Amino acid sequence: MENMQPSSQTHFLDKLSPFAKKLLLVFAGMVSIILFFFLPPNQDWFKNKILAYYRDLRTEKANLDLEHRKRYRFGSDYTYSKQIASFFEKKNNKTSALVLLPSTSYFKAYGLEYHVPEPAVFYYFTGLKTLWPNSTNAADAKWYVHASKGKIVVDSVQSRNVLLDTIAAFKKFDISL
Amino acid sequence: MISVLTILLFTLLQLIAGFGILTLFNIQLKPGLFLSLSMLLGVAVFSLVPFILQLFYIPLTSLNIFLSLVIACITLNIKFRNGLHHLKIIFQNTHFKIRLYEIPFLTLITIIVLISVWRCFYMPPTPRDLNSGAEVIAEYAVHEGTMINSVFAVNLETTNNVFKPPFIICLQIIYKLAGFPFGQLWLSTVFISFVIFLYHAVSATVHRLVTGLLIICFLAIPEMYAYTFMVLFDYSNAVFFFLSLYFLFIFFANKQTGYLTFAGLLMGIATYIRSETLVLACLVIPAITWNNLKSSDGFKKWVIICLIFLAPTLICYFICVPVYVNHYLPIKYNIQNQVNPHLLNLKPLLTRFIDVNRELIFSKDGITYYGYFIFIFVFALALEIIFSRRFTRAGKNWLYAVLVIYIGLPILGYLLPLLDLDNSTKRGLFKVFPLMLLYMANNGLLIKLSERITKWEMANSN
Numbered sequence: 001m002e003n004m005q006p007s008s009q010t011h012f013l014d015k016l017s018p019f020a021k022k023l024l025l026v027f028a029g030m031v032s033i034i035l036f037f038f039l040p041p042n043q044d045w046f047k048n049k050i051l052a053y054y055r056d057l058r059t060e061k062a063n064l065d066l067e068h069r070k071r072y073r074f075g076s077d078y079t080y081s082k083q084i085a086s087f088f089e090k091k092n093n094k095t096s097a098l099v100l101l102p103s104t105s106y107f108k109a110y111g112l113e114y115h116v117p118e119p120a121v122f123y124y125f126t127g128l129k130t131l132w133p134n135s136t137n138a139a140d141a142k143w144y145v146h147a148s149k150g151k152i153v154v155d156s157v158q159s160r161n162v163l164l165d166t167i168a169a170f171k172k173f174d175i176s177l
Numbered sequence: 178m179i180s181v182l183t184i185l186l187f188t189l190l191q192l193i194a195g196f197g198i199l200t201l202f203n204i205q206l207k208p209g210l211f212l213s214l215s216m217l218l219g220v221a222v223f224s225l226v227p228f229i230l231q232l233f234y235i236p237l238t239s240l241n242i243f244l245s246l247v248i249a250c251i252t253l254n255i256k257f258r259n260g261l262h263h264l265k266i267i268f269q270n271t272h273f274k275i276r277l278y279e280i281p282f283l284t285l286i287t288i289i290v291l292i293s294v295w296r297c298f299y300m301p302p303t304p305r306d307l308n309s310g311a312e313v314i315a316e317y318a319v320h321e322g323t324m325i326n327s328v329f330a331v332n333l334e335t336t337n338n339v340f341k342p343p344f345i346i347c348l349q350i351i352y353k354l355a356g357f358p359f360g361q362l363w364l365s366t367v368f369i370s371f372v373i374f375l376y377h378a379v380s381a382t383v384h385r386l387v388t389g390l391l392i393i394c395f396l397a398i399p400e401m402y403a404y405t406f407m408v409l410f411d412y413s414n415a416v417f418f419f420l421s422l423y424f425l426f427i428f429f430a431n432k433q434t435g436y437l438t439f440a441g442l443l444m445g446i447a448t449y450i451r452s453e454t455l456v457l458a459c460l461v462i463p464a465i466t467w468n469n470l471k472s473s474d475g476f477k478k479w480v481i482i483c484l485i486f487l488a489p490t491l492i493c494y495f496i497c498v499p500v501y502v503n504h505y506l507p508i509k510y511n512i513q514n515q516v517n518p519h520l521l522n523l524k525p526l527l528t529r530f531i532d533v534n535r536e537l538i539f540s541k542d543g544i545t546y547y548g549y550f551i552f553i554f555v556f557a558l559a560l561e562i563i564f565s566r567r568f569t570r571a572g573k574n575w576l577y578a579v580l581v582i583y584i585g586l587p588i589l590g591y592l593l594p595l596l597d598l599d600n601s602t603k604r605g606l607f608k609v610f611p612l613m614l615l616y617m618a619n620n621g622l623l624i625k626l627s628e629r630i631t632k633w634e635m636a637n638s639n
Contacts, residue, residue, distance in 0.1 A: 014636060021634050025278035025386055032390050033281060036397070041548050045399045053292045060299050066358055073301050118335040121305065123328065124313035135332045177305070177335060 070125075078125055080114045080152060084145055085126035087154045099130045099154070100141035100166070106173040110147035118177060133170035139163060183355045184362060190250055191219020191366065197253030198222070200260030202439040204424075208271050209377035211264075216370035217416065220348070220363055221446045222249055227324070227347040232501070236322040239354045246351070282389025289396050290372060294365040296406035301359045304409050306600075307345065310338025312408075315349035315360065324350075329507045337595070340510045342497040344450045345408060361408050368405040371416045372396070375611065378423065379618040382571070384627035388618075394553055395614050400546040401607050410451045411604035417447035418454060419611040425461065425486065426574040429468045437485050445489025452498050453589055453596065457608075458490045460581045460588075464574065515595050526591035532598050533587050537606060546603060547610070554579075554613040557620045565621045575616035582609040 016024065037046050063069070070078050084101075088094040101122070107114040116122075122130045131138050144166055145154050157163045195215030199206070206214065226245045227237055235241055254260070275283065302312045317326040324346055333339055349360035375395065380388040396402060404412045421443035428436040444461075448454040462483055469479040502510050517525070537543050538551055558576075561568060568576065586605045590596050596605070617623060 013633065018634075022277040025276075025630075025634065026281060029278050029281045029386050029389060032386075033285060033393065036390065036393060039549060041399075041544050042397055045397055045402075045548065049399065049402070050289060050292055053296060054288075057292065057295050057299075060295075064299075069299060069359075070301050073303060118305075118309055119332040120309040120313050120328065120336050120339070123331045124308050124316060129331050131332050132335065135334055137332065 074125070076113055077115045077117050077121075080112075081117055081122055081125045081128075084152060084154060085128045088128055088143075094126075094128055097128060097143055098141050099128060100138060100144040100157075100163070100170070101130045101132060102146060102170040103133065103173050103175040105175075106170060107147055107152075109173060111150055112147055112152065114152070132175060133167050134175050138167050180356060183357075187223075187351075187355065188216065188219075188366065190246060191216050191223060193219070193250045194222040194246075194253050195219040196260055196264075197250065197255075197257070198442075200256045200263070201253065202435045202442075203259075203433075204435065204439055205263065206267070207377060207381075208267055208273075210374055211267065213370040213373035213377070214420070216366060217374070217420065220367055220370075220413075221417070221449075222246075222253065223351055223363065224344045224347045224449070225249075227318075227350050228343050228501075231324045231343070232496075232505070234323075237318055237324065237350060238322055242351060242354060276385060279385050279389060282385075282393060286372065286376075286389075286392060286396065289402070290369055293368060293402065293405040294362075297361050297365045297368075297408075298357075298359075300406065302349075302361060303407050306338050307408055309336040310341055311343070311345035312349060312360075314339060314343075315346045315353060318346065318350050319353045325505060325507060333508060337510065339508075340502050340506065341410065342449050342452055342493075343501070344413065345410065349408075361406075364405065364408050364412065367413055367416055371611075374420075375614060379614065382618045382627070383623050384630045386630060387623055387627055391614060391617055394548075394550055395610060398547050398550050398610055400603065401610060404604065404607065409604065411607045414447050414450040414454060415607040415611060417443050417450060418457065418608050419615075421447060421458075422461070422574075422578045422612065423615070425465075426571060429574065430570075432472075434485070437482060441486040441489045444486065445493040448490045449493040449497060452494055453593060455490055455494045456589055456592065457581060457585045458487060460585050461486070461578075464577050464581075515593055517592055517594055520592075523591075525594075526587060529590040529598070529602075530584075530587040533590075533602060533606075536598060537603055547606070550610060550613065554617060557617045557623065560622055561620050567621070569619050569621050569624065571619040572616055572621065575612055575619055578612040579609055579616060582606070582612065 013021075013024075037043055063072075084099070085094060088097045088099075091097075101116050104114065104116045107116065116132075117125060119130045119132065119135070122128060131141050139160065141157060141163060143154060143156050144163065145152060146166075147153070192212065192215045195218030198218045199211065199215060204211075204214075223246065226249055227242055230237060230241060230245060302308055314324055314326065314328050317328050318324045321327060324343060328339065348363045352360040352362055372392065376388060376392055379391055383391070401412070401415075421440045423440075424436050424443060425440035428434075428440060444454070444458045448458065465482055465486060466479060469475075469482065474482075498512060502512070519525075537546065543551070561572070582605075586602050589605070590598065590602055596602060
């Protein structure tokens with residue numbers, strides 16, 4: 001009797017028409033997909049990535065402006081960097097200026113959420129050459145950026161001694177990528 | 178509209194270039210594999226053209242680049258007639274058919290792929306490793322007509338990304354010159370072609386129901402999916418590394434030199450994308466040796482096979498690193514300094530191996546990065562060991578390939594300490610997933626299950 005059960009079941013499945021078999025396979029496929037995305041990490045990925053990206057897409061397609069897309073993706077890293085570069089653009093010396101930038105932790109200490117891009121990325125964002133306080137040629141800077149009253153300020157280097165003091169002051173803050 | 182036309186034109190050129198290469202090596206494949214592989218090879222050809230121009234100091238202008246691309250396509254198609262004849266035959270003998278039960282899987286795959294393509298188009302390049310290296314160089318190369326440009330006048334003490342091989346730089350230059358300010362869309366070509374290739378490669382051995390599920394599992398690897406729209410080296414590297422092994426294993430079966438040379442070429446491309454692939458290529462040699470011993474081909478033939486397989490890799494490494502980095506770039510980069518000076522101390526190797534397992538694979542973070550894919554692989558492997566107690570020949574090959582990455586990544590981290598766990602190794606593991614996928618496609622139990630489903634599906638109902 002025990003052997004009868006599976007054989008009758010097989011018989012039933014074999015009796016199905018080709019189309020019914022295909023429908024059964026469709027059903028099996030859909031069940032396997034549902035089961036797969038029922039697992040928590042897969043479910044999270046589908047909800048937080050695929051569906052979220054799809055929701056984003058609907059608003060993104062209305063905002064195709066390149067600058068908007070950069071600001072949207074890079075956030076304050078980009079907007080603050082562009083603000084600094086615009087100072088030099090107005091002075092028409094963006095390509096020749098060499099600017100000393102303090103670190104992210106410096107700005108944080110002064111209440112500014114500005115993740116300072118490393119010189120290569122800053123150059124990519126703006127076309128302006130920058131230096132970090134721990135750069136070997138930091139003392140070559142002709143300009144420096146600092147925070148004052150919650151704002152980012154650009155100043156020219158008046159003397160080498162002042163610049164060296166500024167570098168020493170900037171170095172007191174943690175410098176990291 | 179112009180963008181769409183440009184992409185279509187690029188796709189056509191890439192197809193033609195890839196078609197030419199496949200014809201040159203006399204690679205015979207079914208249409209799905211043939212066309213997707215042609216696209217991938219076309220992307221590789223595109224990535225080489227600006228680099229070759231740069232090596233000869235030819236200005237990287239639109240005219241020079243696009244003319245060179247056309248010339249490359251024509252040159253690679255010297256055996257065009259043979260290729261066309263082969264293409265006619267394979268298309269005559271193939272009937273394109275989507276089965277009803279494939280539709281849910283294909284719909285889901287299409288949605289996942291399209292969302293990636295959109296983000297690839299919409300979002301600017303994001304990874305820091307890209308923006309501080311390949312992307313910034315490409316951006317200024319478009320304006321200055323050379324990859325050796327003003328970026329090298331910037332303070333680069335915080336990055337070594339400018340010294341990486343120019344695969345991405347070249348593709349970014351081409352796509353930016355073609356009117357895509359963020360470039361990147363070549364990655365979607367790689368992604369789509371690779372998914373098509375995998376779908377056909379997997380369905381060659383297992384039922385399409387199983388194929389669909391395996392491909393969904395593969396696509397839903399969160400970290401790997403993210404890099405289908407965030408340009409970096411690792412996804413493309415994984416693709417070409419996989420392809421190289423795919424054709425090497427075909428060579429093991431059919432012994433046709435064209436497949437071996439082609440596998441070597443693909444490994445060379447993988448090395449062009451990430452130079453440390455050289456080490457992984459060397460770890461493939463035991464598989465060649467084992468295959469050679471089984472065939473009793475002798476030592477001389479073993480040497481020749483190894484040379485054919487490794488030569489393109491060595492050439493690509495030599496041109497990209499000692500030649501290009503040391504003799505073209507204006508800033509010196511000492512590669513020897515990057516190598517672990519205490520190679521006799523094996524403790525860091527063991528530590529790295531344990532860390533890879535503890536932090537990246539068998540951990541909560543591992544599941545966040547890679548989902549359950551590794552566990553699905555382990556489950557399939559365990560089932561085969563318990564119930565079948567023997568592997569298929571192809572299964573053994575793919576298992577060895579998995580081992581190459583599993584052992585190879587800790588070795589790389591030990592040789593080059595700069596390849597850290599949280600970034601380089603985490604992304605380096607992308608290489609293992611297509612290999613695991615193909616192992617599962619050659620898992621004896623899954624093949625038997627597939628045969629049963631097919632037999633049942635095809636049986637006449639009376």
